[in-house]
Structure formats: structure tokens, C-alpha cells
Amino acid sequence: MSDLKRGLSEAAFAAFEALGLPGELGRVTASDRPDLADFQVNGALPAAKRAGRPPREIAGQVAERLAPDPRLAAVEIAGPGFINLRVSDAALSARAQAIAADPRAGAERLARPRRVIVDYAGPNVAKEMHVGHLRSSIIGEALKRLYRFRGDEVWGDAHFGDWGFQMGLLIGALADEDPAIARAVEELNAGRAPNDIDSLEAPAFQAVTLEQVDRLYPEAAARAKSDEAYRDRARRITAELQAKRPGYYLLWRHLARVTRAALERDFHALGVDFDLWKGESDVDPLIPAMVGELEEKGLLVEDQGARIVRVAREDDKRELPPLIVVSSEGSAMYGTTDLATILDRARSVRPDLVIYCVDQRQADHFEIVFRAAELAGYARPGQLVHVGFGTMNGTDGKPFKTRAGGVLKLVDLIGMTRDRARERLHEAGLGEDLPEAEFDDIAGKVAVAAVKFADLANFRGTSYVFDIDRFTAFEGKTGPYLLYQAVRVKSLLRKAAEEQAEAGPVMVADPAERDLVLSLDAFETALAEAYERYAPNAIAEHAWRLAQAFSKFYAACPILQAEPAVRASRLTLAQATLSQLELALSLLGIVVPERM
Template sequence: MSDIRARLGSAVSAAFEAEGLDPSLGRVSASDRPDLADFQCNGALAAAKAARGNPREIASRLVARLQGLPELEAVESAGPGFVNLKVALGLLSERAAEVAASDLAGASRVAAPRRVLVDYGGPNVAKPMHVGHLRAAIIGESIKRLFRFRGDEVLGDAHFGDWGFQMGLLITAVLDEGLDPARLTLEDLERLYPAAAAQAKADPAFRDRARKATAELQGGRADYRALWSRFVEVSRSALKREFHALGVDFDLWKGESDADPLIPAMVEDLRAKGLLEHDQGAEIVRVAREGDKRELPPLLVVSSEGSAMYGTTDLATIVDRRKSFDPDLILYVVDQRQADHFEQVFRAAALAGYAREGELEHIGFGTMNGADGKPFKTREGGVLKLHDLIAMVTDKARARLREADLGAELSPEAFEATAHKVAVAALKFADLSNFRGTSYVFDLDRFTSFEGKTGPYLLYQTVRVKSLLRKAAEQGAEAGPIAVAEPAERELALRLDAFDVAVCEAYDRRAPHAIAEHAYQLAQAFSRFYAACPILAVDLPGQRASRLALAQAVLKQLELSLHILGLEAPERM
């Protein structure tokens, strides 16, 4: 079972071959001119270039060979040498039925499933979750779901930030204040860390004590370890709760500390391989390469204080993952600004033989900005906690629902659950509808609007389909064979067919916005269909059954799309 594009592609490729041309030129894609065709092939242009021929003439010969195919309603050459294809209604009906019957709503699985580890979220013991963590969580969760959807074996790892200098800072701060470790709260941590970080910048003596504490913690000093596990315990449960509220859940809650026991042996291994070098009191691995445009700094493996740096931990984590899950691919969903760091780690891993080229990939993303175009801050200029952000969006979602008089008949609990779903949808869809690499501007009013390209709109449309199907069930109306006829049905069937392209593009580019775009297009196509084609009110039982089957296929594909994006539609709103 494959999509229409692929089926037409093989027919067109065969025509290329019959003309003595490269069959790979027969690739077919959705038409740029929906007014002229459903699909098009640009291969005649490339063929003409290679063979110094006339593209229009080649296109005409291809068209002659494709004439009369039962899959096609029309085929013609156009423009400088395009082959335009219009699909027969029979094929559209057949394909829509496939989508309706398919567990994946017409999407395909990968040919060879891989073990993939997605490293995302990156919550930190010392710091509260703030808006900076939002994108990693949203994008990473979606990529995890996307890869799993296509059949890979996937694990999501929170890769908890529970090691390194920040821990030394906290230990030093707690001891200086003489706090009782047993009574430490999340609020203490959230207060102590920023203060300690600031003090370390201003006061070199304090900084040195914190660095020493870091090294001693990593060296296994018992009282520091005890204090440290208290930090981890306090913040992990809070972080789990925060993430879960966002619909973000991890398979692994590994931390940087889990890689720590592997570090001594790894350092020895690097030394034995001749990769380690003494430099300015530290030990480094040089990763610069011939022909680099810029000078990539070496990876710092052991600091002059004797402690592990974040590159060390990242490298050891690769070793750890190699031993446990042995992934074919590790995706690091981390801020784009850390690109150089990952390049350093990846190169060091390749040099040491911990991972091959291409097995490690940094999935960078831009920042979420405020109206001023700078990374999002509170009105007072501080960092906005994720918890407060979600509360803010949920408040707005509640207000929007009331404003529109939606959900009035729901119980208070159901209303609250709906408001939360709307809020999460608003936040996540706004993020995922942009390409991850670009930064975007946070705009509460726009994100929570039910109009336009928003999460709430998608939820609303999904709920409309559910409502329709519920009503059909009450009336005893059943779905039946699909017979695409009306223009709106035709458009809808084409859109259902396009799901696989969107899924594959999102997968290949690690770019969930392709799914977001598709979901929006599908919702719109359904809405046009819904407006143009009465479903329950038609007289012909066959037509009603066909349209119900289309609606069911839409609902399935919409819900799968939402699921990949990490959203969930309520039953009613």
C-alpha cells in the first residue's frame, strides 16, 4: 500500500525507461498549480538538460505513453516541460478507503527500523524549569513520537542535569547558609542557585570553593553525595510533574551523574588511544580538522581542578548508551547555540570509536522570544518559570472558552480538563508550526485564538468531527464504501493521501512542523467538505455512508497527527 504520488511515480518512471531515459527522473510530487493538476513530474526538464534535448518534446513523448492509464483522469505537458497529472476519481476513492482502513491512516513505516535514543528536555537540578526548557521538551517529545510512529524503537531520555559545577555551587551555598539537608525544599534550590551563580561570578574565592566542592563530590566525598541525592530527589519529582502536565513523558530519567562511574575508565581509554593531551593544566582532546573554516576549540575532558566537564559527561554518556541500549542513532534536541559543543563531542566520539559519523545528531532549535524579539522574559525582566507560563496560558484558555460559550454544559472537572488541553495545544502548536531552527515570538492572544492556524482551532475541528460521528451513531447511520465525487470530497481525499509525504518529510528533516502544516490543511479541507457536503442530511444512503467513511478517516488521521505533535482533543468543547 502506497500513496498516490508513489503509484504515479512508478508509472511515470516506467515511461521514462521506455523512452530510454533515467527512470529515477520519474519522481512525482504534488502539483504547484492545483488549478491545473493534482500531481506533476519535472523530470523531463532534467532529462533534457542531461541529453541536450528539448524538454517540451520529451514531456510530450512521456504524455503519449501515459495516456489512457486507468489511474489518470488527464495527463498533459505544460509550461517549459512539466508533466501534469490529474487523478481519476476511482483511484482517489480506493486510496481514501485504504487510509480509512489503515492503522497508520495511510502513513508508511520505515523500511528498516532502528534503535533511536532521543535526548531532550535537559532539566536541571539546580534551576527551576523555565521557558528555555519549553522548546526542547515540546520538540523532543514530538520527534520521539514521530520516530516511534514510523516504527523505530525509541527511548526518550531526560538527561537530567545533576552533575558538574552547578552542584558544587549548590553544596557550597547550602553549607554556607547552614541549612538542614533533610528539610531542603524546591523553593530553597530555586532561591540558592541563582544567588550562588551570581556570587561565583563576583567572588573568585567563592567560585574556587565551589569548583573544589564539585571535584570532591565527583571524587565520592560521602557528605557531599548525601546532600546531592537530596537535591536530586527534591527536584526530580517536581520536574516529572511539570513535564507530565505538558504531555511530555520520558522513558529514562538518566542523569549526567549516571555516566560518572564510566569516566575514569573512559579517560584511561582516551589516554591509551593517544587522544589525550595536557594543556594549561587541563586534559583535552583536539578535534580540529584540516580544512575547517573556523578553529574548533579542543574538547575539555579533565579540568585543571580534576573535575569532569559537560563534554566529558556527554562523551561518557555515549559510552553508557552504547553499553545499554546500543542505539543506531542518538538525537540531541538542544538549543542551536550549543552546536559547537556537540560538534566537539561528536568528533571526539568518532576519534575514540564510541560512535560512527552520522550516528550522533544535534537537533538544534531557536529561542522563544518576547514581543521585543529577545528571549522571553517576565514583565519584570526575570526568567519566567514554566509552571507560571502554563498557568498563564490555562487562564487565557478558560477565558476563551467562556467567551465563546463553549463547554458550558460540561462538569467543572471536564471544563477544567478541556481548558488544560486547549492551553497545551495553544502552546505546543504555536511552537511546532514553525520550523524548529527559527526563533519565534510568544504571543498569548494569537496562540490561544480559536481562529486561524492555532492549536485550539485544530482541537475545535477535531471535536466537530467527533460530534458529527457521535450524532451519526445515535441515528444508526453507518459508514460504507467511499465514492469520491464532489470537488470538496476530491480535495479532501487528496489531502488524506498527502499524510505520508508530510510524515516522511517531518521524519527526514526532524521537523515536526510538516505534521503541523498537514494537520492544519486537513482540518481546513474537512471544514470545506463539511460546509459543502451535507452528510447526515443527504437522501442517498450510499452517499451518506461514503461521507461518513471519509469523516472517520479524517478523524483518525487528525488524531494521529495531533498525537505526533503531542496534543490531545477532548470529546466535546
Template sequence: MQELLELISERVANAFEAAGYDRKLGRVTVSNRPDLCEYQCNGAMAGAKTYHKAPFMIADEIADCLSGDEMFASAESVKPGFLNIRVSGDFLADYANQMAADQERLGLEKERNPRSIIIDYGGPNVAKPLHVGHLRSAIIGEAVKRIARFAGNQVLGDIHLGDWGLQMGLIITELRERKPDLVYFDADYQGAYPEEAPFTISELEEIYPCASGKSKEDEGYHAAAMQATNELQQGRRGYQALLEHILRVSVSDLKKNYEKLSVSFDLWMGESDAQPYIPAMVEKMKRDGFAYLSEGALVVDVAEGSDTKEMPPCMILKSDGSALYNTTDLATLVMREERYQPDEIIYVVDKRQELHFTQCFRVARKTKIVPPETGLVFLGFGTMNGRDGKPFKTRDGGVMRLENLLADVNAKMLEKILEGGHMQKEEAGRTAEIVGLAALKYGDLSNQASKDYVFDLDRFTSAEGNTGPYILYTIVRIKSILKRYEEENSLEGLRVLPPASPSEKDLMQLAARFGDNFRTAYEELAPHKLCAYIYELSNAFNRFYHETKILSEEDEEKKASWIALLSLTKRILEKSIDLLGFAAPERM
């Protein structure tokens, strides 16, 4: 079914066309003055100059055309030329019933021309624990993936592991110092390598920071790590075998941690998977005249005449022939094009990487790594900060592990739930995990992705205000009402009747706008707009709830209508939070 605003706009556009004006002037928006009207159209203002007519005269004509239309309760011309619209209760109720009848999609149509999309998010380095710096990429990327998939597209989420840079050389160098007799360090060894890794995930997580610290203080150690990195990238067998062990051990641990965040990936690929594509890609860039040597490094010019600030060349290979992030990101594009031919690739990464991706996108276009019609989208996000306005840290100033942050949020939620005194500790623990994840994800997603935000544990875990727990509390309240109604009645076959009060109409109106708000969040890659919508919908429900004695209503037909509206509201909220990546408990 058509989205509500599209349906209303179409009817108003017909009126403009019938009156002899361009139907494009009939675009309708939600009113920014809900005290005056529900919807507004400013087309008469826009068309006044074209048609050499006062805008209020055009608006008067359109209002006359719309009078008597069953869709509208009123359509009024207001000087200097605005068109103020209110929809009829009958129309709203019919629309809500159509939504309710669509069990799977709530009336939302799938994309008419679905696209193949790859979303690059996550991006952790192997052999290192996830920390708060990985949070936003995981949460935003997962929401964008779910939203794009629900819109009807074929979507693949790729974690794109960091497994090919200096950190690999550092691990190999430190492991060689600790266990020099391992067969992986024998350059002449030609046999099969052991299947079991020579380290655990705990040992691996300790090895990297130790090696990194040594590298900063010891030039010889740093040089050895650089050499090991280069040999790994050139295909040394023993180092390749160690890389496989590092990946297997790391990925197993990463999956457990991402699972706690309700984040999943379709592709567990990394920079190393793109390595086989690098030689041919580099040779083609040279052969086609795009890549040249500059101070020993291989670069491609990416500056354009429209640039307002300096755009340095994109380095493809370092002077020693080693690959960089630029190299592997470009080779990954080659691999993705060969394997999947995506229509669009969305990168959900820290906004501070914008220069890197601008360079890579320009190289990809210039060298024809991707077809001109393939979309390359940079969705840069801001940082999660502490109350001091600086990137979030532990109390002693270190980088906080993601599992510790989750534990802190869950502990806070458990404390609040137990304070309520109506839940046993075991159930309270399970509920705290569900609500804690909602608090964390909603606290992040309700902010515009590109903006920095302050992580405030007390605010995020509050059941009041624009928070995840408040949204869940609303859903749980509706569940409770429906459950009590079902003790004596069936939910089957209930229909929404035209609203009898302003608060009922507001709730019905917001429920009907699900498709419009979903479409905006999808097209703008803006999960925060879906958050804003469900917060507004929750507020509308709670106003209606506080003004209406739902279960004690003696008019059974009216009560059944309210229950049908509540059931639809619950389904919209549950679908929305699922798209955002969290769920609601049965009770709180």
C-alpha cells in the same frame, strides 16, 4: 501500502522506462500551481540534455504513455516540457478506503530496517524549577520521539539531567552553612546515611539561587563550591549521599511538571550516571595519543582542514582534574554505546550549543567512542521570545517558571471557553487544560525548530488561523457530525465513493497524502511539517463542510460516503496531534 506520491511516481517512472528513458526521471511532486494541476513531473526538463531532445517532445511521449491509465484523470504535456497530472476520483476513493481499512496505521508502512534511536532532550538541572527555557527541548523532543517510534523504530527518550556540575557544589556548600551538623559533612563518618532527605523541593529550589548569588559576590564562597564540586566528583561518600537525595527529590517534582506537558522519558539518567566511565575513557584518550596537556588542562584537537572558522580544542578535564560538560557528554556516549548500541543519537538542544556538540561529536569519532556508522545528530532549536524580540521573561524581567506559563495559557483558554456560555465551569476547566496544552505545543511546533519565534498568547489561543485550538475545533466539529449520524446509522462498513465536487476531491486528496507528509516530518526531523499538513487538511475539511449539506443530504449512499471520508479525516487528525503530543476534547 505505498505512499501516494511513491505510487504515482512509480507509475510515471514506468512510463519513462517504457519510452526508453531513465525511470529516475519519473519523480512526481505535489503541484505548486494547484489551479493548473494536482501533481507535476519535471523529468522531461531534466532529461533533455542527456537525450539530446527537446523537453516538450519527451513530455509528449510520456503523456501518450499515461493516456488511458486508470490512475489518472489527465496527464498533459505543457511547454517547455512540464507534465501536469490529475489523478482519477476512482483511484483516490480506492486509496482512501485502503487507508480507512488499516485501523492502526492508516496505511502507513513501518520502516523496513528499523533502527535503535536514543533522543536526548529535556536536560534540566536538578534542584531548579523548570522554566520556559526548557519548553522547546521538551516539546520538540517528545514530538520527534513519537514520530520516530510510529515509523517503527525502537526509540528511547533520555532526559539527561544536569546533576554533576558546579550547581551541585553550590547546593552542598550552602547546605553546609545552614546545617553544618548534618552527618553528610563529617568526612570520617562510615555509617549508613539517613533515607529521608534533609530538605524539601521548596527548600531545595530556594537554596540554589541563594548559593549562586553568594558565589558571584564572595570569592571564598565560590572557591568552597568549586572544592565541593571536585570532592563530589572524586567520590566523597557524604556528598554522593546528598546527591542521591537531591536527585530523588528533584526527579519526583520534575515528573509531575513534565506530566502536565504530556512529556515522558524512558530514561531518567544524568551526568552523574556517566561519571564511572570517565576515568577509563580519559586514560584511553591519553594512551592512544589523542589527549594532551595544554596550560594544565587535558584537551583533544578537533580542528579539520575543511573548517572555515577557528575550531578550538575540546577540553576533557580542567587543570584541577574536574570534569566538564564535554567530559560527561562524551562519557555518556561511552555508556550509551555499552548499554544500548544505538544506531543513532539525536540531541534536541538549544542551537547556541552547536560548537559544544560539534567538538564532542568530533572527539567521539576521532577516539572511536562510537562506531563510524552510528549517527550523531544535532537538532538545534531557536529561542521562544517575547513581543520585544528578546527571550521570554516575566513582567518584572525574571525567568518565567514553566508551571506559571502553563497556568497563564490555561487561564486564557478558560476565559474564552466561559465567554461562549455553553459549558459549566468544571467541564470548562478540564477542557481549557486540554486546549491550552494544544495551543502551547502547536504554537511552538508549527515553527521550524531552528527558528526563533514570538510567544503570542492571544494568537496561540485563538480558534482561528494556524493554531492548536483551530485544529481541535475542526476535530470536535467532525466528532459532532459523526455522533449525530450515529444516532440513526452505523459507521461500520461505510465506503468512500469517487468525489463529486472540487472541495470533496481536495479533502480526499489531502487525506491520502498523510503518509507522504508523515514521511517528510520523520525523515527531516521536522514536526512543523506535520503541523503544516494538518492545518491544510483542516482547511480542506472546513471548505468542504461549508459547501456541503452533509447530514441533510437525501441520497443516503452519497451521505454515507461523506461520513466515511469525515471519519478517515478525523482519524488522521487525531493520530497527527497524538504524534505532536496533545489531544482533542469531546467538545469546545
């Protein structure tokens, strides 16, 4: 059963067509004026222009055809030609009943599923994740879950940055700092490259820690900006690493392992998971053949010592730089591995759509890579999509930094939020008689809900201010509010079960019940919008509205004390709300505890 909005749209579509007007004009939307109507149709206004007739006249004719519909209690014309629809209580009751009985809580399935890859543009394997990495993980995860839920076949790929200049830079810095490492690298490099390099171990590298990496990388990156010789050496090392010189390669492998473990820990804490734990290095073997192919196709040209693909077009408004495939040092670049990854995926997964969930600032980069991929025949137009998001700034409007001037690590953010959650749980007297382990689990879920919802409630495209107080806020439009509402329903349903109160047929009567059912009905619309615009904030917004509608219903309508038939109806509404709310939150990557 489709939602009320779509059902009514179909009726309005038919009404417009019967009048010889385009059916699309019959699009039904939620009313802007809830005091006047539940839904509205605005199509009479644009229709008037085409038909050369007054809008109210057309609206009147459409309304006449809609009026007999048993789902509608009232059809009225308002203002210049709006058609206001008020749904009957019986139709709302039936819809609530259907949602309650539906394991998908009223959400539909795609008619034509696609094969989709969500590329999280994973963090660099050179430094720990900080809050700046938050968005791609959270948004990417939400998109992955949404797409999968609607019926697409989806692969989430971490796509770690583990094969570029930053690795050469870090290797150089480590050798500079620790003579033992420098020696080990030299000795290994001096020996002949063994055929089975993967089985080699280099004990000297075992002592390298994440803390060391974390400390050295920013220094090295800064120095490379001003010191040309230093930069050139790092680029040389990068090229040699990619050529698998044993010393560099084995040190790289150790770094990859160490940082990978930290990344897994961070992603796990956030409830983010990947189907493919791939990195740039994984497509390295494809590069030589790819370069040859680009050459054969006449796309590759020599320029300033590098080998590039020109992607600029005549009608470009700006001068788009070329894709640098092979640097003048002979190494693969960011764009090289991206292109090779597109080729790899085209051969393995054969996706209909690849969503790159990456910072908006990289828009030009992706435009260049996508054009190159199309020129090479690795992708069709529209198959690759860059879903950009804004940057996260501090309260001062500049890129976020801690008070000490450093970046805030993701683990620390989660930890801080969890501590705040513990405090607030105590203050509110929630979960006091629960075992320690469950209490901790709840605090963790509250923290993740707070962090994720604070991010996902914003439209991805705009930058927003990272405010630690906002991420640890538990009142108002926050993740914890939503958990609280869901848990309240669970508690209610538990109590009902104890009293052996059963759910039964829905009979909508109270205004709060009407509003709740209309909120439930809007689920599919929210999912469709989030899907089409790659915008999880539509789901977050829906979850918030639903929770709020329930809270009002909860305050206005006693449930367990009501007479049996009313009680049964309200229990069904509560169940439907819980299943849809929990589902919506799960799509955002937020887990609801049993109690709190």
C-alpha cells in the same frame, strides 16, 4: 497500499526509464497549481539538458506513456515542460476507502527500522523549568513519537544536567545562606566516607525547598561570573561532590530529589514522558575507566592543568576548542559526561542513531563531543546527530523575560493558558453542560494543544518570538482550532450513530471532497519529510491543512441530511479524517478530547 503520490511516482519512474532517462526524474509532487492539476512531474526540464532535446518533447513522450493509467483523468503538458496530472474520482475514492480502513490512516512503515535514542538534553537539576526549556521537550517528544510510529525502536532519555559545576555552585550558595546546612555539610564531610553512602540520611537538608533553589541559583551564577574566588570554591566543591564527599553528596541527592519532583510535574503537565530518566551523574562510574582508555589510545593530553582531547582538523574553517575531559580541579565537565553517555549507550542500547534535541547554540559543543567519540571509537560518523533549534525571544527580540525581568516558569505558562482556555470555552458557550472535572480536563488539553502547536508549527531551526498572546490564541492556525475540528467530527459521528446512519463506500464527486482526499493522501509525505529533516513542523502543517480541508468540506457538503449513499460515503470520509487527524496530533503530543 501506497499513497497516490508514490504510486504515480513509480509509473513516472518507469516512463522515464523506458525513454532511456534516469527514473528519479519521474518524481511526482503535489501540484503548485491546484487550479490546473493535482500532481506534477518536473523531470522533463532537467532531462532536456542531459538528452539535448527540447523539454516539451520529452514531457510529451512521458505523458503519452502515463495517459493510459486508469488512475489518471488527465495528463497535460504546461509551460516549459511541466507534466500535470489530474487523478480520477475513482482513484481518489479508492484511496479514501483504503485510508479509512487502515489503522495507520495511510501512513507506511519503515522498511528498515533502526534503534534510536532521542536525547532531550534535560534541564538542569538546579532550577525549575522555564519557557526556554519548552522547545527541547516538545520537539524531542514529537520526534520520539514520530520515529516510533514509523517503526523504529526508540528510547527517549531525559539526560538531566545533574553532575556539573552548577551543583557545586548551588551547594556553596545554600551553605552560605543557612548556617545549619553549612554545619551539617562540614560534619558529614569530616566523618569517614561510609561504604554505603546511599543509605545515609541527613535530616538537616530536608528543609531545602525548590523556591530556595530557584532564588539562590541565579544569584550564585551571576556572582560566579565576576568573583573568581567564589567560582574557584564552587569548582572545588564540584570536584569533591564528584568524589562523593558525604556532606556534598547527600545535599546533592536531596536537591536532585526535590528538583526532580518539580520536573516530573512539569513534564507530566506537558504530556512529555521519558523511557530513561537518566542524568549525567548516572555515567559518573564510567568516567575513570574511560579516562584511562583515552589515555591508552593516546588521545588525552595535558594542557594548562586540564586533560583534554584535541579534535581540531587541518581543513577546519574555524579553530575548534578541544574537549576538556578532566578540569584542572579534577572534575568531570559537561563534555565528559556527554562522552561517557555515548560510551554507555554504545554498550547498552547500541543505537543506530542518537538525536540530540538541543539548542542550536550548542552546535560547536556537539561537534567537539562527536569528534572525540569518533576518535575514541565510541561512535561512527553520522550516528550522532545534533538537531538544533532556535532560541525563544521576547517580543522585543531579546531572550524572553517576564515583565519583572525574570524567566517565566513553565508551570505558570501552562496555568495561564489553561485559564485563558476556560474563559474562551465559556465565551463560546462550549462544554457548558459538562461536569466540572471534564471541563477542567478539556481546558487542560486545549492549553497543551495551544502551547505545543504554537511551537511545533515553526521550523525548529529558526528562532522565534515568544508571545504570550499567540500561545493563548484559539482562532486561526492554532492547536485549539485543530481540536475543535476533530471534536466536531466526533460529534457528527456520534449523531450519525444515534440516527443509525452507516458509513459506506466512498464516491468522490464534490470539489471539497476531492480536496479532502488529496489532503488525506499527503499524510505519508508529511511524515517522511518530518522524519528525514527532524522537522515536526511538517506534521503540524499537514494536520492544519487536513483540518482546514475538512472544515471546507463540512461547510460545503451536508452529511446527515444527504441521501443514503452519499451520506454513507461522506461518513467514511469523516471517519478517515478523524482517525488521521487524531493520529497526526498524537504524534505532536496533542490529545483530542471527546467533546468541547
